[in-house]
Every structure is written in C-alpha cells, then in structure tokens.
Amino acid sequence: MAQLNPEGTLPPAVAIEEAGLDRARLVDLYRWMVVIRRADAEALNLQRQGELGLWGQFLGQEAAQVGATLALHPDDWIFPSYREFGMGMCRGIDPAAMLYLFRGLTHGGWDPASHHFAPLAIPVASQVLHAVGYALGCKFDHSSQVVLACFGDGATSEGDWHEGMNFAGVFKCPVVFLCQNNHWAISVPLEKQTAGRIAERAAGYGFPGVRIDGNDVLTVYAVVRAAAERARRGDGPTLIEAVTYRMGAHSSADDPTRYRSDDQLAAWSPRDPIVRYEAWLLAEGHLDDARAGAIRAEADAVAQTMRTKLVNAPVPPPSEVLFDRVYTSPSRTFQAERDEFAATLEPSE
C-alpha cells in the first residue's frame, strides 16, 4: 500500500498487478457495481410505492462495497452495518430476501452461516465487536478465514468502535476494518463527527491505518485484498478509511435538503465510481458498449426479479415469526405462551 498517492488512489497498473486482477475480474467489478446500483434504485422505488417501510440507499458507495467484497475469499466473513445491501448481493444473497427486512417481514432474511454474511446491524458500531470476536475465533481455530468489519464515519464516535479496535490490536485478530466515510451521519457532517482523521486512529491501537479513495474500485479492491492477506498471514488488523460520499438521503425517511447544499453533491458527481471506472475500462479496451449494454440489461432483470419476488412475498405464519426464533431451546412456559398466542389466531392463521 506504499504506492498510494496523496489522493489515496493506486495507479491502476499497480492495483491490477498487486491484486492479480485479470480481465474477467475487472469486468466483474464493473458488473457488480452496475447491478447493485440498479437494485438500490429499484428498492427506493419500491419504498416510494409503499412496498417497503424504509430504504437506505447506498448510491455513490458502490466501489467501496463491491471492491471490498470481491477482494475477499468467499468464506471470509463480513459483518455489515445496515447499509451494506450491495455487499450482500455480491455474496449471492437473494436481494428480495434481504428486502424482507425493510418490508417488515423479518429481522433477518438469510442464513448468515451459508453466506458468511452476518445480519445487518442497526445499533451503530455494535457489529464491530462481533466481527472482532469472530476473528478471534478464526485465530483460535488456526483458520485461514479473515473477517471484514464494516461501518460508517459516524460509527467511529461510538464506544463500541474503540473497544473493538483495541481488542483487535491486543489479540492481533485477523480482521479488516472498513470505514465507508461517506461524509455524513444522517445530518451530521464529518467535521462535526471528529476533529481527527479516522485512518490515523489505527496507530493508537498498534496496527496500520490507510485512507483511500473509496470511489476507486481498483484501489479498494487492491487495498482490502492486501489487508486481508496481511490478516491471513497472522499479522493482525488494518483500518481502511474509504473516502466516499453519500449521494442520496440517509434513508427514505430523511430530507437532506434541510442540511446540505446542492454544491457539495455536485462537487462529488464527477467522482461517481461507476462512471469513472466505466470510462477507464472502455479506454483500456476491457469493456465495449455491447458488453456494457448486456450488463445493464442483466441489472434490469435482477431488479425486476427482485421486485416481483418482493411484492409477491408471502407473509409467514405469525406464530412462527414471533415465537420460533426467540430461544433455541425454549422452556415449557415459553411454549405454552406460544400455544396460547396461536390459539388466539386460529381463525386467521
């Protein structure tokens, strides 16, 4: 990572070389960015049409999410915040099933163990500790798996974030900390979140920190891969601050016009991760218009399938949803309460 230039990017040739990227992989990075952006847009539509209770766009953060996920081995674990929908898709999770949560059908939606992708974590920064604990377990198991812990810039203010960083340093856990610094925590801008620099905090925990251009998918890929390999070698954690920008609202419940200017948004537009990367791929001849068109069509299809599945999603039986995943080994008393509840539903269930 020594080759990072002051803007936090790697020259593409270096990134490709360091990360051993071939053309198929280069196109894959592009493909996933296009697909998840399309799904994101569709989810926002679904929310506006009343099919979802809430939606949290990740528009503008596709490079960070795709680059980081593809840089890992498939059995490395990811502990996401609530915004890593795109990462979940890259992990092969059915996007409709992921949306069930935002439709109010479930708190989960997939089996974390099959996808090595933990449940979305809503209490900010709380997942960092789970990631560190899981990574410590990988170490105890002498496993080659590593863990990616995801969080935003706002999360770095929480006590749990700090405690997780410190534990990871002390126990030299195989974990990569990925901060998607999108400059906002709802309405609070980065400069009111901290007077320091996020990446620089790593030194205080005894491991390296690096600030990178989070809108440059090649850099994200190469740097996360290097950090993951470092962790895999037993050399401990790395903190990566991927600088990006939240191009949308915090969530569908938010109104950013109350707190941010169009200017800032406009300033970030030219740094759109897909536009930038597409231009480069085309220029380098890794992509042509036909392939790009096919990818867009694929993205449309994915979005369409997601929509259809979502709007037709059956409502699971209430007793199951409410009672069947509270305890792994429920007591007699609890079962009795379940039965009592089920009895009150009899006609409808």
Add this chain to the structure above:
Amino acid sequence: MAQLNPEGTLPPAVAIEEAGLDRARLVDLYRWMVVIRRADAEALNLQRQGELGLWGQFLGQEAAQVGATLALHPDDWIFPSYREFGMGMCRGIDPAAMLYLFRGLTHGGWDPASHHFAPLAIPVASQVLHAVGYALGCKFDHSSQVVLACFGDGATSEGDWHEGMNFAGVFKCPVVFLCQNNHWAISVPLEKQTAGRIAERAAGYGFPGVRIDGNDVLTVYAVVRAAAERARRGDGPTLIEAVTYRMGAHSSADDPTRYRSDDQLAAWSPRDPIVRYEAWLLAEGHLDDARAGAIRAEADAVAQTMRTKLVNAPVPPPSEVLFDRVYTSPSRTFQAERDEFAATLEPSE
C-alpha cells in the same frame, strides 16, 4: 513541551523556567508528596486494622498527583478516578472525610463545588465524560476555568474514554486528560491492555498527546501547566500520559504476588518520585535536612489527625444517609417511605 527528552522528562531548569516556579513552590511540591505518601501509608494501616473496608494505595504515583494538582488554578475542576486521594488532599479536602467513603459511611464525603473536586468515580473511565461536559460548560460560560480529567491506563480501553476524547476534540473543550499509566489494571499489565501507545491516540482526535515521566514532579508540573494554559487560551484539549508505576497492590483486597515479579518492582524503585526529587532539592540547595525533617513531622501530624478523626467518626443518622440525598425534590411517596423507614428505627436512631 518540545524540550521533552526521549525519556519524557524536561531538564529541571527548563521546567522551572517554563512553569515560573519559585523556591517556595519547589518545596511545596516536595511537601505535598511527603504528606500524601504518609497519609496513604496511614490509610493502609487503618485498613489492616479494620478501620477501613478497603484501601487503594497510590504509592509511587505522588509526583503525578501533586505535580498535576499544583499546576492548576484552585478553581479549575478535577474529575478523579478512585485513586486520586492525594489530589484531593492537595485541594484541601479533609483526608479523614475522604476516608469516610472507604469506611462505608458515605459515598461522597466532601462538597465537590467548594473544592472543585468531583466525587471519586468507581466505574472505570465514566468520569472522563463528566469532565468533558463540565469543560464544555466552562467554554459556554466564557470562563477561564479548565478541567483535569484523571484516569488510569486500563481506563483507556473503555468506550467512555474514547467518546470523551472525541467529544473534547470536536467541541474543543478546555480539558487536560491525565493518564496515570501505572502499568497495571489490577492484574492486567499494560501490554495486554493495548497494542498501541496511549499518548499517540490523541492525534486521532485532533489534539496533541505527550508521554512524560510521571515520576518527575517538575516535568508533570510544567507539562500539565502548559496544557492547562493551552486549554485556557481556547486551543483545546491535551492528552498527557504520565508514565509511572503502581508500587503497591491494586487495593487492599488484591494480592499482586500472584501476577507480578519482584524484579519489576525492584527496577522501578530507583525511580521513586520523592527520593529523586529530594536528592535534587538538597543538591540544589532548595531544601536542607532541617526543613525536610519538619516536613516529615508535619506529615506525621497530618496522618495522626486523620487517624484520630477517622476512628472517632460518628455514624450519621441512617434515615439521613439513606434517604436525604436520593432526590433533590423528593415526592410525597418517597417522603412516606422515608418516614416509614425512620419509624422502624425509632429505638436506635
């Protein structure tokens, strides 16, 4: 603080010059160290004799406590942990009254507002946030008061510590963070507490951090004073890591022979803050044997007065202790509960 040599000390001449110390003040630093060490020893005896339920020695940390306290203005606030008994003495709090807490007579023992000295805080690191909040209040009031936040090395692992550092940075609070890094958190040595260096963490919060010899009272005095003046000027917080050593047990309930070697203790003995400073004062002619003897006699007298007052301390009326400081404006219901309780005591109270 640029003149700190690699061991974290200031040449005495520089310290004296920078801090504007005159001879009276130089002797005062010595006097307080002798007095609080003597009181500490007496408290340990009192504990062993069953007069206190618990005692937490601060043997070896006198330079940090005296140097820091005397460097402040008397109306600057100090937010101590449970180990800053010596600081409380320097603030003129009756040491016997402070011991009432360890005798089980009270949770407090003094009026924090008259001494600008907050109650001892037992939940580790929790007081850091109170200090930051108080400092923010000083800033809002355009006051010239600043705040000293005290904590140990172990405390730096807690979430509250981090949140306090970050708030202080963001709001540029007039606060000085003083870590007495005594190398131990009960049985856990520093290297198991963090893989980083405490002072280096300050950078990540946007303010300076400095690691100093916490057993050199002149350095502590000069550096805390400089940091306090910086805060007073409106330039924000400073983190000072005063490197020292816990020469005693964690508390009277602890048995350090289970986890630490005599060697380490022996290695620290020559760095005793009082012995070092006394030698220098004598050599420089700031102190002579007569004055030193008088100071020791004064310390004995203080300890004796403390003992006498403590062992004769009256037990305050239970209803008062239990009920009269729960609510500032108690409800009827609460008063009724108090009266009911008092009635059950009638014969004894």
Add this chain to the structure above:
Amino acid sequence: MSTVTLAKALNAGLRDALAANPRVLLFGEDVGRLGGVFRVTDGLQKEFGEERVFDTPLAESAIIGTAIGLALRGFRPVPEIQFDGFVYPAFNQIVSHAAKYHNRSGMALPLTIRIPYGGNIGAVEHHSESPEAYFTHTPGLKVVTPATPADAYGLLRSAIDDEDPVIFFEPKARYWQKDELELPVPHVPIGQARIAHEGESVTVIAYGPTVETALQAAKAGEAEGLSLEVIDLRSLVPLDTETLLASLHKTHRAVVVHEAPVFGGFGAEIAARLSHDAFDFLEAPVERVAGLNIPYPPSRFEKLYLPDVDRILEAADRVVAYA
C-alpha cells in the same frame, strides 16, 4: 386556541423552556440543523443559536455523560436519545451516574433525557422499544410520559424545571395526534395521574401510547354497556398510587396496559401494588394487557404484539365476569 400535535406541543415546550432559562441546553444526534428525525426540535437552533441547541457526534454514552458534566456546571441539559433502542449504550451513565450523582455528591442534577419510544410506526428493529421498566426500577430517577399534547407541553416544562434527572418518554406513534389547545399549558406536576375517562366498572391503567388505545376501548365498551375508567399515569416514578386506589374503590377491578413485554414490565409493579393494597376490595385478579414476552417483532406483525382495543375489552370482560 389552536390545533396542536403532540410533536408541536413538545417543540413549543422546548422553545419556551429555552426562552425562560438561558441555562437550558438541547443537544443530541441531529437535533440541531435537521431539527430532529421527528422534527421535535425544529427551528430551535435557528432561534437560540448553536451554543444552546447543537448536534453531537454519534455516541449516546457521551451525550448523557457530558450532560451530567454540564448539569454539574449549573446548566439544565435536555439531551435527546434518537430512538428508544439506542438508549442502551448510555445505560451505565444513566444508572450509575445520573441516578446516583446527587446521592453521592449532594449536588443537584437537573437533567431531562428525552426518548421517543414505543411501537406502531412500522419501523425496523430497535426503533419500537419500550424500555421504561429498566428506568422505573432505578432509584434516583423520575420517569414520566405524556399521552396528550397538553401533557406533552406541561410535563416537559415540569421535567426541565425539576432539580432531579427525569427520563422523559415520548410516545412517538402519537406525535401527530392533535388537540385543541391554548399554549402555554398551565403547570402539570410530576407525580399526578389523570383520569382520562370516567367510568364505573373497570379501572384501565395506561400511560404514553396506550392511553389513546384505552380510550378507544372505553368508547367501544360504552356501546356494549361496559363502563371503563381510564387512568393516564403520566408519571411512573413517582407513582400516584392514591389516584389508582381511589378508582379501584369504585370499580373493584383493574386492567393495566402497556407496550413493553408483560414479564417484568412496569405493569408488574402496578399489579403487585394494587393486588396488595386493594386486596380487600378487589373483586377480580388484576389483568395485564401488554407486549408479548418476545423481542419486538417485524413491523408487519406488530399489531399482534401490541395491546389493542380487543385485548383490552377482553381483559375488561374477564375481570367483570370473574366470580
């Protein structure tokens, strides 16, 4: 007289408190520029400036911990916790310090912690919790919750004026509920329950969001010839046992309603207390209508979890029919 929502009444209460006392401070996540995710603090930063109403970094323990420090400095902080489910990171500061600081130090700790709480808003996990029982069991705190715009204003002013730490739970599902109201509302003391609807047969005890549900049940009950007396607690600590017992002397039957899980909920204290104090004149066991003993469910199922008119009426029927 004008029509005011509960949210607007809170906003007015905050504005008037800020205007009345220069030591009152509002802060928390997104309360400044944005005006709060529910707009309860809308316009207040503009009006009172960034030193009176301000955004903090994202850290609940620090929000409460620094509020304690500010209170010691003589301010009257009114920190906001953005949602019920996010108060837990601040639990240590509330339980070990806010509740005990006066006890330990003798210093007053005027502090009002605002927490929007409760379900029924179709939200994702952690946004529909009713954590009041954690705080009512913590001596040193006062705990209040309004059910109407008038009480929202009045209780909030009383809380901010109080010299002790007050947990102020706002029933977020009722933020948009309206009332004809003249502001400022006269004094609403802490510790006094309100008879929200007079009745003869059963005392229904509710607070916060369930008061409206209980009133709907009372209305529905009237049609069936069932006369419910609805008591709005307003204050959980201190608890106005007198008003409850006076009502029970008349009805001899009680139903307690809240959203939190029934097991160990605040209803347990009320039921235990009434069963004890009214042992001689209770004609049926005290019934509790509350959340199920499970984590708050996904929103499509929340109606099945929460107390509703039917469950209240069924419980009322049970206590009336009891023999």
Add this chain to the structure above:
Amino acid sequence: MSTVTLAKALNAGLRDALAANPRVLLFGEDVGRLGGVFRVTDGLQKEFGEERVFDTPLAESAIIGTAIGLALRGFRPVPEIQFDGFVYPAFNQIVSHAAKYHNRSGMALPLTIRIPYGGNIGAVEHHSESPEAYFTHTPGLKVVTPATPADAYGLLRSAIDDEDPVIFFEPKARYWQKDELELPVPHVPIGQARIAHEGESVTVIAYGPTVETALQAAKAGEAEGLSLEVIDLRSLVPLDTETLLASLHKTHRAVVVHEAPVFGGFGAEIAARLSHDAFDFLEAPVERVAGLNIPYPPSRFEKLYLPDVDRILEAADRVVAYA
C-alpha cells in the same frame, strides 16, 4: 463427599466444562493469571492454557460483544463481568444483541455471562448491585442464580450446555458458604425451582443470596410456631410458576424476598403473577421483602437496606395474621 464452598463448586463447574468441551472459553478482566478477584477461575488458565482462559482489556461491552462473535463462530464463551455494577457498559450488547441475535439470524448463541452480584460484603459503591430485573424483563435471555454449592455447580454446567444466552448471577456474599458435596453434581435443569425447606403456613420465595436468609427465618420461625416453606427459584427466566402455585395451594400466603429495590424488582413479577393466578386461594396479600427504593447505601448501612430474618418474619406474621 467433601466440604466445598460455593466458589469452589463454581471453579469445579468451570473446570469440568472446559474439560468436557474444547469450545468452551473463559475470559474477562483478571480471570486468567490472577484467577479472578474472587478466585472463582483460580488455576484454570494454568490447566487449560491462555487460549481457553484469558484476560481481556478493561472493556465490558467488548467482553460481551466479542463473546457474541465467538459464539457465532461455534465457541461456547463464558465471559465474566467482574462485579454487578460493571455490567451496565455491556447493556447494549446484552439487550440488543445477545438477547436478539438468534431471533434475527437463526443462529444459536450459546453464551453464559457470569456476574457476581448482591450486597452484604461491606464493599464500596457499585459492588453490591442486584440488577437481575433488567435482564428478566429482556426476552431472549435466560436468567439463573444458584443459592448452594450443589446448584452452583449444576446450574453452571446446564447454563454452559444451553444453546441460548444465559445470565448467570453468582451470590457473591455466599461464595464462602460450604456444603458437604460429591462433585460432579448430577444435572440441575434450568427452569425448575427447589423447595429448600418444607413448611405449612407461608410460602417464602427467594433466590440467590436471600435463600439462606429465608432459611434462617424458617428456622427462627419454627421456634415461634411459624412454619415457613422456603422456595429457592434457581431460575428466574424461565420461571417455575407451577412449583410456586403448588406451594400456595398449601399455604395460601406468600412472601417474596430479594435484595434489589422493591419498586419494579423481580418480586413485582412474582407478586403480580401469584396475585393473579392464586386470586381464589390467597388469604393475604403477597408481601415483598426487598431492598429499599434508594441507591445501594454505604456499607455501614447495608444491613438496614437488605432483607433480613426479622423483616421476613414480620412479613410472614403479617400474612398469617391477615384478616
């Protein structure tokens, strides 16, 4: 058969659990080299190595949060919280995650959180708390507490074997209480109360540290011709209501005893439940003998705060005399 203290029984339980399953891990502040501030983990690091029994940095939220991660990885973590009053920084991880992770993910979360709790040890502030009601009100957790060396061993083994998160409260004032015992103790299931002393007139319900106090009261009562049946709950969640009701069918009178403040304490749930379920055969109001509604007092005054034999007997007398 040998004489074993409660602390020693816990130590044996941990040792046998570590030996029985290589996935069991012990960690927390000072549990390794030192063997815990109460020596409950004494010798275990030496025996099982630093990867099975280890010291952590000083951070309770991280202790529980990383335990959750380890449990997801297939370990069976047994983290220790050093004292009752220091569990609060971990409250968010326990309430928002340990209690809900299975619900959200379908993954099992075997996790035993050991917490020495309660007063009567002459300690300074924050070292004598009884926070059980905060956890019993949190669906998704199981909550147990032993009162004897045999149960200390047996319940601990059951907790560690359980697939769900269990809060394991250890009555620290009873650590040095002894019993004649053969280890290992056979299976003690979670969810089953124990009749600690049979009696006829009043059912005294206790758990953890107050069981011994209740037994002393029963003994003292015998001298006065008062026959107390003492029930040791052992498990607060799930609660063994059957055993309680069976006893009430015999005695018709109940007294609940615990150290936590009475207001909103776990006794409220028991009293509410029994007053409801036993409405027809209760002959006196259920009495609660518990801590006062104040912060835990300075230690010289703790005896006045805590339930004692006299207060239990007075309550028993009251319910017997009730007419």
